[in-house]
Amino acid sequence: xxxxxxxxxxxxxxxxxxxxxxxxxxxxxxxxxxxxxxxxxxxxxxxxxxxxxxxxxxxxxxxxxxxxxxxxxxxxxxxxxxxxxxxxxxxxxxxxxxxxxxxxxxxxxxxxxxxxxxxxxxxxxxxxxxxxxxxxxxxxxxxxxxxxxxxxxxxxxxxxxxxxxxxxxxxxxx
Ligand SMILES: [Zn+2]
Numbered sequence: 001x002x003x004x005x006x007x008x009x010x011x012x013x014x015x016x017x018x019x020x021x022x023x024x025x026x027x028x029x030x031x032x033x034x035x036x037x038x039x040x041x042x043x044x045x046x047x048x049x050x051x052x053x054x055x056x057x058x059x060x061x062x063x064x065x066x067x068x069x070x071x072x073x074x075x076x077x078x079x080x081x082x083x084x085x086x087x088x089x090x091x092x093x094x095x096x097x098x099x100x101x102x103x104x105x106x107x108x109x110x111x112x113x114x115x116x117x118x119x120x121x122x123x124x125x126x127x128x129x130x131x132x133x134x135x136x137x138x139x140x141x142x143x144x145x146x147x148x149x150x151x152x153x154x155x156x157x158x159x160x161x162x163x164x165x166x167x168x169x170x171x172x173x174x
Contacts, residue, residue, distance in 0.1 A: 009118030
């Protein structure tokens with residue numbers, strides 16, 4: 001039987017209680033942890049992406065548009081949050097919103113479905129969901145809204161609408 005894949009996007013300290021943290025991000029941690037446990041119990045695959053920048057962050061395109069250093073490799077803020085840091089599972093470090101390596105790796109396997117959760121709904125969750133959709137057009141791709149948070153509640157809601165239009169299945173606590 002084909003396994004399901006759960007992609008946990010950027011659940012790193014800087015996006016939760018660090019330089020780009022939000023109360024909404026803190027609130028989803030228990031639901032994400034529960035989702036991971038559910039996948040593991042069913043024998044399914046769980047992987048993590050990690051936003052990863054160097055000390056030259058402010059000179060990058062992203063840094064010019066968002067001049068808040070975050071997820072500098074090796075810093076405390078780059079680490080996965082306390083509740084998730086000991087979870088087993090492959091880590092995909094990425095310097096871009098979507099992970100090309102993740103998409104190539106996932107497309108080379110046979111997964112029954114892909115579910116994307118994590119941070120932030122409106123930047124890296126949507127980027128990875130759409131990238132995976134492009135690499136795996138026949139694989140159902142789902143996003144659980146209750147396991148995601150955006151830069152603002154409004155941009156979170158906007159991103160969910162945009163993903164629905166692109167045939168990503170958006171559910172709430174599914
Ligand atoms: Zn970044």
